[in-house]
Amino acid sequence: HRLDPRFKILATFSYIISLFIIDDIRAYTLIVAFLALSIKLSKVPLKYILRGLKPIFMIILITFGINIFMTKGEVLCVLGPLQITKEGVYMAIFMALRLIFLIIGTSLLTLTTSPIQLTDGIEILLNPFKRFGVPAHELAMMMTIALRFIPTLLEETDKIMKAQMARGADFESGNITKRAKSLIPLLVPLFISAFRRADELAMAMEARCYRGGENRTRMKQLKFHERDLIASILMVLFVGLSIFIRIKF
Amino acid sequence: MTNMVETKKLVFEYIKDENKKVCAVNNLSIEIKKGEFVVIIGHNGSGKSTLAKLMNAILLPSGGKVYINNMDTLDEDKLWDIRRTAGMVFQNPDNQIVATTVEEDVAFGPENLGIEPLEIRKRVDNAMKSVGIESYKRKPPHLLSGGQKQRVAIAGVLAMKPECIIFDEPTAMLDPLGRKEVMDTIMKLNKEGITIIHITHFMDEAVNADRVIVMDKGQIVLEGTPREIFSQVEKLKKLGLDVPQVTLLAHSLKKEGINISQDILTVDEMVSKLCQLL
Amino acid sequence: MSIIVENLTHIYNPKSPFETIALSNVNFTIERGEFVGLIGHTGSGKSTLIQHLNGLLKPTSGKILINGLDITSKDVKLNEIRKKVGLVFQYPEYQLFEETVFKDIAFGPINLGLSEKEINNRVREAITLVGLDYENIKDRSPFELSGGQRRRVAIAGVIAMKPEVLILDEPTAGLDPRGREEILKQIKELHDKYDITVILVSHSMEDIARLADKIIVMDKGKIALIGSPREIFRQAAELEKIGLGIPQITYLVRKLREIGIDIRDDIFTIEEAKYEIIKLIRGKKNA
Amino acid sequence: MPNVKTRDLTILGLLIALVAVSTMAIQIPVPATEGYIHLGDSMIFLAAVFFGSRYGMIAGGIGSSIADILTGYTHWAIPTLIIKGLMGYIVGKIADNERYDLINLRNIISLIIGALWMVIGYYFGGAVLKGSFLVPLASIPSNLIQGFGGAVLFLPIGIALKKTDIFKKYAHK
Numbered sequence: 001h002r003l004d005p006r007f008k009i010l011a012t013f014s015y016i017i018s019l020f021i022i023d024d025i026r027a028y029t030l031i032v033a034f035l036a037l038s039i040k041l042s043k044v045p046l047k048y049i050l051r052g053l054k055p056i057f058m059i060i061l062i063t064f065g066i067n068i069f070m071t072k073g074e075v076l077c078v079l080g081p082l083q084i085t086k087e088g089v090y091m092a093i094f095m096a097l098r099l100i101f102l103i104i105g106t107s108l109l110t111l112t113t114s115p116i117q118l119t120d121g122i123e124i125l126l127n128p129f130k131r132f133g134v135p136a137h138e139l140a141m142m143m144t145i146a147l148r149f150i151p152t153l154l155e156e157t158d159k160i161m162k163a164q165m166a167r168g169a170d171f172e173s174g175n176i177t178k179r180a181k182s183l184i185p186l187l188v189p190l191f192i193s194a195f196r197r198a199d200e201l202a203m204a205m206e207a208r209c210y211r212g213g214e215n216r217t218r219m220k221q222l223k224f225h226e227r228d229l230i231a232s233i234l235m236v237l238f239v240g241l242s243i244f245i246r247i248k249f
Numbered sequence: 250m251t252n253m254v255e256t257k258k259l260v261f262e263y264i265k266d267e268n269k270k271v272c273a274v275n276n277l278s279i280e281i282k283k284g285e286f287v288v289i290i291g292h293n294g295s296g297k298s299t300l301a302k303l304m305n306a307i308l309l310p311s312g313g314k315v316y317i318n319n320m321d322t323l324d325e326d327k328l329w330d331i332r333r334t335a336g337m338v339f340q341n342p343d344n345q346i347v348a349t350t351v352e353e354d355v356a357f358g359p360e361n362l363g364i365e366p367l368e369i370r371k372r373v374d375n376a377m378k379s380v381g382i383e384s385y386k387r388k389p390p391h392l393l394s395g396g397q398k399q400r401v402a403i404a405g406v407l408a409m410k411p412e413c414i415i416f417d418e419p420t421a422m423l424d425p426l427g428r429k430e431v432m433d434t435i436m437k438l439n440k441e442g443i444t445i446i447h448i449t450h451f452m453d454e455a456v457n458a459d460r461v462i463v464m465d466k467g468q469i470v471l472e473g474t475p476r477e478i479f480s481q482v483e484k485l486k487k488l489g490l491d492v493p494q495v496t497l498l499a500h501s502l503k504k505e506g507i508n509i510s511q512d513i514l515t516v517d518e519m520v521s522k523l524c525q526l527l
Numbered sequence: 528m529s530i531i532v533e534n535l536t537h538i539y540n541p542k543s544p545f546e547t548i549a550l551s552n553v554n555f556t557i558e559r560g561e562f563v564g565l566i567g568h569t570g571s572g573k574s575t576l577i578q579h580l581n582g583l584l585k586p587t588s589g590k591i592l593i594n595g596l597d598i599t600s601k602d603v604k605l606n607e608i609r610k611k612v613g614l615v616f617q618y619p620e621y622q623l624f625e626e627t628v629f630k631d632i633a634f635g636p637i638n639l640g641l642s643e644k645e646i647n648n649r650v651r652e653a654i655t656l657v658g659l660d661y662e663n664i665k666d667r668s669p670f671e672l673s674g675g676q677r678r679r680v681a682i683a684g685v686i687a688m689k690p691e692v693l694i695l696d697e698p699t700a701g702l703d704p705r706g707r708e709e710i711l712k713q714i715k716e717l718h719d720k721y722d723i724t725v726i727l728v729s730h731s732m733e734d735i736a737r738l739a740d741k742i743i744v745m746d747k748g749k750i751a752l753i754g755s756p757r758e759i760f761r762q763a764a765e766l767e768k769i770g771l772g773i774p775q776i777t778y779l780v781r782k783l784r785e786i787g788i789d790i791r792d793d794i795f796t797i798e799e800a801k802y803e804i805i806k807l808i809r810g811k812k813n814a
Numbered sequence: 815m816p817n818v819k820t821r822d823l824t825i826l827g828l829l830i831a832l833v834a835v836s837t838m839a840i841q842i843p844v845p846a847t848e849g850y851i852h853l854g855d856s857m858i859f860l861a862a863v864f865f866g867s868r869y870g871m872i873a874g875g876i877g878s879s880i881a882d883i884l885t886g887y888t889h890w891a892i893p894t895l896i897i898k899g900l901m902g903y904i905v906g907k908i909a910d911n912e913r914y915d916l917i918n919l920r921n922i923i924s925l926i927i928g929a930l931w932m933v934i935g936y937y938f939g940g941a942v943l944k945g946s947f948l949v950p951l952a953s954i955p956s957n958l959i960q961g962f963g964g965a966v967l968f969l970p971i972g973i974a975l976k977k978t979d980i981f982k983k984y985a986h987k
Contacts, residue, residue: 099889103888103889105889106888106891107886107888107889109888115349116348116349116350116353138823139876141823141827142826142830142872142876143827143830143876143880144347144349144827145823145824145827145828145830145831146827146828146830146831146834146876146877146880147349147831147880148346148348148389148827149827149831150835150884151391152343152391153831153835154838154839157835157839159616160621162578162583162616163614163616163619163622164622165583166583166614166616166685167609167622167635167684167685168606168609168634168635168637168638168639169638176842176963176966176967177966177970179842180842180966180967180969180970180971181970183840183842183853183967183970183971184624184970184971184974185624185634186840187836187840187853187974187975188624188975188978189622189624190832191832191975192624193621194828194831194832195825195828196344197828198821198825198827198828199824200339200341200344200345201344201345201347201824202817202820202821202824203307203339204337204344204347204402205347205357205820205824206332206817206820207305207307207332207336207337207339208347208358208405208406208409209333209358209361209362209409210361211329211817212819212820215363216361217359217360217363217364217365217369218356218360218366219352219353219356219359219360219366219369219370219373220353220366221366292703292705292706293673293674293675293702293703293706294673340701394569421700421701422700422701425730425771426569426770450703450704452704489703489704489705490705493775494733494774494775494776495775495776497797498779498797498801501797501798501801502804502805505801505805507804507805507808516775516778516782517782519779520779520782520783520786523783523788524786524788526808526811527788527807527811624974624978625978626977626978668978670978
């Protein structure tokens with residue numbers, strides 16, 4: 001949980017890569033072991049993670065279904081026009097697991113890392129690309145501003161909607177063109193207000209001596225602790241192992 | 250004593266649609282001493298806000314000069330020093346908070362100044378304590394009340410260790426409770442030695458000032474202690490401004506031929522004056 | 528009778544960990560043509576209450592009758608409610624969206640399905656009522672107006688729907704004294720001339736004291752006090768307990784009484800205070 | 815007045831937030847499919863057509879992927895970043911943001927190509943994520959509706975916004 005966000009982002013990336021490298025279902029034991037370890041370390045309750053799978057359950061089911069019926073190979077049984085093959089069963093389980101692992105892995109990142117840590121991590125990770133013209137600081141700053149204003153704009157959306165409803169606006173019926181028109185009284189004020197906010201915020205930022213990323217320090221320094229080092233070594237081993245499995249088997 | 254803020258024949262013009270020049274600040278000279286608590290009043294469009302922005306070098310003069318602690322706002326090298334010395338708090342509490350938590354936002358200013366992380370931590374903690382927001386330092390700003398948000402903004406300025414803070418109608422969008430929170434904070438900071446320039450529409454906020462400046466059409470039309478200013482009821486009314494209710498009462502009693510002084514500002518003063526009469 | 532609210536309760540997010548009781552068993556009646564001041568803290572339930580009166584929120588339980596129409600019943604059309612009750616939100620100028628002032632004000636009347644002629648009349652009337660010059664302003668973009676003008680255009684947008692009840696949520700917030708004064712004057716005029724029931728939400732005790740026939744004080748989702756200004760401001764201690772102020776004049780009168788001066792305890796305007804004080808002073812001279 | 819760079823930053827920040835909010839919170843049910851289309855894509859089109867490819871790319875990519883993360887589709891965040899980012903970029907490049915009238919050939923073409931690219935992008939994204947070229951076929955119809963619905967919704971809103979005329983001072987490339 002307390003690992004360096006940079007590490008967490010990189011780890012998630014390497015995890016995803018490993019996931020796609022591995023093409024043997026037996027090697028998934030490795031993934032399971034890795035996930036189990038991370039979940040244990042992160043102290044996120046398992047229930048919480050599994051709940052994240054709920055909305056995607058149908059998609060997993062469809063993936064499973066299509067794979068099981070559409071893969072050619074040794075026929076196991078026939079259901080009308082459809083046939084289930086040995087390879088199909090294998091593929092279906094394999095793909096469904098891959099998807100589940102993918103979702104668990106990525107949600108682990110967002111569950112254990114605050115948005116600020118994420119943006120900070122992204123900024124630092126992008127820093128080396130600065131010389132290729134990637135504006136690392138600016139991108140991170142924009143994300144911070146976006147995250148700061150998303151709740152504000154959500155509230156405002158609700159407020160404007162209600163205000164226009166009080167003037168008889170109808171957001172709830174009609175065909176698509178009527179709907180599109182009904183959104184004008186909502187979106188135009190929302191857009192305008194966003195720009196007004198941007199203007200005022202820019203002024204407030206400059207009044208507080210903002211002048212871009214140069215010479216800027218951060219209150220919370222990201223420090224690479226010993227635990228980050230250990231975790232990194234484990235990570236490298238893990239990726240190495242998955243590549244090894246891929247080549248060897 | 251030296252001047253914290255000084256303007257000399259300050260002019261600010263801007264071009265409103267199609268070359269129509271508008272003069273927002275017109276030949277204005279003021280001196281504000283270190284440690285002073287100055288309130289600027291005037292109706293909308295009188296040039297108050299423009300003046301505030303000129304003092305923070307957000308706007309630059311079209312003519313004349315603005316000096317902050319003897320630094321010329323036209324001197325580009327001094328820009329960051331000026332903004333650090335004279336911090337600014339704006340009207341809308343929402344649109345001046347940058348970061349996603351209170352403490353990160355308070356740290357924004359010092360981070361821009363390139364201060365050491367440990368020192369920033371110290372400053373942020375002190376600033377939050379000073380305005381009384383440390384109990385929700387990890388909260389996201391959208392969960393705070395208007396008064397709390399404004400205090401976060403004040404803490405953000407304080408963390409830059411300013412000598413002067415310019416408040417541009419910080420209470421206009423707040424409820425009475427929020428206004429009180431902010432006004433108490435402002436008074437406290439002034440007692441601690443920070444020069445305060447406070448722009449407001451609420452006359453009761455001007456009662457405790459060292460000096461009140463009344464603006465109209467980009468110029469100073471009245472200037473003096475709250476007592477001197479508010480006794481000129483007729484003139485203020487003509488300018489579209491309020492006076493405290495008790496002052497108004499004293500004024501109308503006087504008109505009825507009652508012998509009562511017109512420079513009453515507070516309820517207590519009124520009570521003691523009436524006691525003498527009754 | 529104009530507005531009857533019976534046992535109104537509203538619970539946000541019922542049966543969840545975020546359950547909050549915003550309104551609890553609220554009862555009151557407002558007569559036709561009354562000018563009502565609604566005061567209370569942020570979070571006291573004021574906004575929830577006024578949104579119910581406009582049908583934007585449905586009560587968890589309870590009933591609201593507006594001029595005989597039960598707006599909480601299922602088969603009532605929202606348009607019917609909106610013809611009866613107009614609601615002006617806080618900072619209404621941020622809802623403007625049209626290309627011209629005319630079109631923006633016409634938005635409400637168009638939604639009511641009125642004839643073009645009627646719409647034209649109403650827009651003209653509404654613009655004049657809020658103190659703007661129709662010919663001069665109708666074709667201008669609302670975005671190039673001053674803040675105070677924009678506010679008035681937004682209020683005109685609701686007035687043009689000709690509601691029998693007009694609710695305004697802090698219509699003077701953020702304006703300068705002159706702007707505040709003008710808006711309040713126009714609301715008062717509207718009330719007096721057209722016999723509209725007005726509910727004014729405000730933080731300014733002075734404004735409420737001056738304008739309202741009846742005051743409703745809300746606290747923690749309940750009605751704390753209800754009555755005429757005279758009755759309400761007499762209970763200064765009660766108001767202060769809730770954390771609301773009283774008009775400065777009332778405060779003055781209280782202080783005078785505390786030190787033994789015999790002055791009426793239900794004074795809340797400058798005019799009245801002047802009259803009473805003069806009476807006292809003259810009385811003393813004659814004695 | 816604030817530095818152009820700072821304002822550019824805050825405007826982009828707010829546009830990202832707008833894209834995320836309109837993806838998550840402003841939706842229109844489509845009776846034909848019993849699904850919803852959200853307004854996120856319309857917002858990306860607005861950013862791209864009004865302000866050009868850079869704005870379209872950043873607001874579209876980052877805004878949409880933040881929306882993915884906040885609604886629990888974290889595993890889609892990176893594909894979305896690329897797909898929507900490129901969509902905004904393509905639309906911004908093709909569209910003509912100098913002209914006053916919004917409905918012109920270049921703008922329409924840009925919307926069509928943008929929407930098509932999104933459908934294709936999500937198809938391949940799905941193929942990679944789900945390890946099959948068949949499974950993501952199922953998502954094509956709903957993505958088509960989303961993409962073109964977003965474009966259709968964009969037009970009246972865009973026209974209304976142009977009329978308000980307030981973007982004169984912002985609309986620069």
